[in-house]
Amino acid sequence: MKFRKIALIAAGCAVVAGGTLAIAATPSDVISARQANFKVMGKAMKGSFDEIKQPAASLEVLKTNANAIAGAAVKVAAGFPQGTGPEAGVKTTALPAIWEKPQEFHADADKLVKAAQAYQLAAASGNLDAAKGALMQVGGTCKGCHEDFRSRDN
Amino acid sequence: MPRAREAGAKLWDWPVRLIHWSFVALMPMLWWTAQHDNISLHKRLGLVMLGLVVARLMWGVVGSEPARFARFVKGPRGLMAYLRGREKAAAGHNPLGALSVLALLGLLLAEVVLGLVTQDVDGIESGPLNYLVSFDVAEVARHLHELVFNLLLGLIALHLCAILYYRLFKRDNLLTPMVFGRKALDEGMAAPAMAPAWRALACAVVAAALAWWLGAGAPH
Ligand code: HEM
Numbered sequence A: 001m002k003f004r005k006i007a008l009i010a011a012g013c014a015v016v017a018g019g020t021l022a023i024a025a026t027p028s029d030v031i032s033a034r035q036a037n038f039k040v041m042g043k044a045m046k047g048s049f050d051e052i053k054q055p056a057a058s059l060e061v062l063k064t065n066a067n068a069i070a071g072a073a074v075k076v077a078a079g080f081p082q083g084t085g086p087e088a089g090v091k092t093t094a095l096p097a098i099w100e101k102p103q104e105f106h107a108d109a110d111k112l113v114k115a116a117q118a119y120q121l122a123a124a125s126g127n128l129d130a131a132k133g134a135l136m137q138v139g140g141t142c143k144g145c146h147e148d149f150r151s152r153d154n
Numbered sequence B: 001m002p003r004a005r006e007a008g009a010k011l012w013d014w015p016v017r018l019i020h021w022s023f024v025a026l027m028p029m030l031w032w033t034a035q036h037d038n039i040s041l042h043k044r045l046g047l048v049m050l051g052l053v054v055a056r057l058m059w060g061v062v063g064s065e066p067a068r069f070a071r072f073v074k075g076p077r078g079l080m081a082y083l084r085g086r087e088k089a090a091a092g093h094n095p096l097g098a099l100s101v102l103a104l105l106g107l108l109l110a111e112v113v114l115g116l117v118t119q120d121v122d123g124i125e126s127g128p129l130n131y132l133v134s135f136d137v138a139e140v141a142r143h144l145h146e147l148v149f150n151l152l153l154g155l156i157a158l159h160l161c162a163i164l165y166y167r168l169f170k171r172d173n174l175l176t177p178m179v180f181g182r183k184a185l186d187e188g189m190a191a192p193a194m195a196p197a198w199r200a201l202a203c204a205v206v207a208a209a210l211a212w213w214l215g216a217g218a219p220h
Helices: A004-024 A026-052 A059-079 A102-125 A127-150 B002-006 B014-035 B039-062 B075-081 B095-115 B135-167 B173-180 B197-215
Strands: none
Touching: A026 A059, A026 A127, A026 B135, A026 B173, A059 A127, A102 A127, B014 B039, B014 B135, B014 B173, B014 B197, B039 B095, B039 B135, B075 B095, B095 B135
């Protein structure tokens, strides 16, 4: 009996602790985390573009960048829970349209994930021109979403 | 106003006026193209701006007298002497206006140089020399490119206020000479010497070549 009680209390504590942890992820934490994730992609895009400007572009470098983009791309859609828009009072360029048109937003995020995976495959295939083409496709999905869901001014 | 057009001595030659009014036309176009995400047009216009700024700086060394920095830029002592009324200015920019010219051209130069290395937020659209700097340096450049633009807006506003002040309170029309090139000079002012056209052409060729080379990513 006693053991059960202790177990119950412990479980209760765990739930409370877990709850507090979830609450501890404040809107500002969520926003910084998603911005850091976007920055990873921004850097990898620049890394890719810098590389293809080289006289002898290295597919290895493109592959590393493609992996970074694909790894971050899958996290994009989950970075925008309710309450993390401009109303959070934290510096963000996310537009309210994200929560007004969630289907379109998620479709854009899906396009990014697919384009990033295609870029990964193309870079791994060893065909430089295919990798370049796939990189441009990725860039198009970034721009497409930014035009509708991110403001220019910050 | 045929009088304003024909009377007076030649003050601002055509290179100065052409460059000046190109600045006026390009500023809103550069703002508009950046604001509407037409960065590829923005970059092309920005390179034209770069060429014009470089040409103007060269013209300030080898050009017609009123365009030359050595003629109108005075040290602090010369400026104070002018402000206290102890020294008269030659035809063209006075020593105080010279500061405005330097600040405007200096900021324009800073703005085009920053533009060369800056990048859009997503790291996709970027200046032709962006590949030579890191992501973080380019981010700093982006913020400075925006800051210097706002400083330029402030100085342009000041510039317009000064022109209006001269017009209203000093009865000195500065606009017409910048359009038509001629100005009635004060008693005793010498008519400035004009540089030959081939020099302007040489400056234009050098400036255009530099802009083209930078626009192509400074190949070597
Ligand atoms: C005097 C000349 C120039 C002016 C007045 C100017 C003005 C501007 C302005 C107002 C922006 C938007 C800043 C923002 O709100 O984010 C911008 C962005 C940009 N400019 Fe320029 N610019 C000039 C020259 C150049 C040049 C020479 C280049 C490169 C060839 C360039 C490349 C860029 C790029 C890549 C962006 C996008 C970065 C961003 O998103 O902020 N600019 N420019």
